[in-house]
Amino acid sequence: MPLASGGPLPLHGVSRDDVLARLDAFKANDVRWRDGRAFTLAYSAGDDVLAVAEAAYSRFASENALNTDAFPSLRRIQSEVVAAVGGWLQAGDEGAGFMTTGGTESILLTVKAARERGRKEKGISSPNVVLPTSAHAAFEKGCYYFGLESRRIPVLDDWRADVAAMAAATDDNTVLVVGSAPQYPQGVIDPIAEVAAIAAGRDINCHVDACMGGVTLAYLARLGHAIPPWNFAVPGVTSMSVDLHKFGYTAKGASVIMYRNKYLRDFQIYMTDNWLGGLYGSSGILGTKGGGAMAAAWAVMHHLGDDGYLRLTGAARKACEQLAAVIDETPELQLRAQPATTLLSFGASDPNSLDIFSLADALWRRGWYLDRQGPPPSLHCTVNAIHEGKIDEFAADLRSALDELADLNSTTPRSAGAQGAYGTVE
């Protein structure tokens, strides 16, 4: 039966120009991240770099990384991207990794690999993971997906991992301990050497989540910032994650999971021949895997080069320091911590007189998008190179938003702003 016209699919095909124009129109109400209006979710090193990413992406959008025998191009792309990231992480000659589709996939695989290692080496059947409350939600997701117990340990007053409490929470069924460089919520770096020492003492895995910091910390160190130990130079660190679609400034869908050696990496791989379709092996969660994001990562990394990342890291850091100073100088607001890299969060100095989520609403009315988080109720900014030169404009709108809320408060009872969410389900 022919489909009725007016259904979800047009009865007759629509021209290329028309479909593209309609897609462009869909974006009308999206946050203007290309103009530096988003302090989360999207990153830009400028239109030139975006164009490189998009051109490379489109060339490989339909290529399939499921089988690199058929696409040696993608094998080469993966190996060159992983090698470059290994350099940032000081992974050494033994380091071995894969490209994944994002931080979440990298972390899911880390959890799965730790479970497999615990089962194989120690026969652990009820594995647990010991991690600070600040570690990313993806670890929770991994524990849930793969049947591990998540042991969340409250952070200290400075938001960093409480290593003594973590050590006390580990037992013979612990297969993984986690630290972040930096952790997402407050942007501070966990004491990685101490966290890794727990793992080394028990001969179990230690993952350092550098989804945000992997690129930035490598270059901040080169720019002369004092950076605490955070990568494979620390004994006991067994794996790390770095998101290229964040501070690598590549297209969405690119992250790297890196292991200290191939032995540890092998626990990530899945193989079966228990079906009628022959031997099936895959390095990650996906089966069919588009080559677009991989090619875009390779292209942007080569287009920017080492000096490009050095410059962009400097720009992002400078903008972050400016923003931190603005928050510090605003009496109504309180920084949660001085930013260790390019992430910061802040709350109300007096939560009884300022609802921080109402401030986020007022900023969004002015075109600025910030993440909302808690506990405690806070706003979160991921500052990247696109924010260079944008902080003064933000500061003016921040002042006007706070004044608007104060005026409203004096005339009507205070209403709470929308709590929002880091991620949504529709």
Ligand SMILES: *Cc1c(COP(=O)(O)O)cnc(C)c1O
């Ligand atoms: C973004 C992020 C993740 C998750 O990465 P996705 O690419 O969103 O899946 C994990 N850890 C940290 C610290 C992050 O900032």
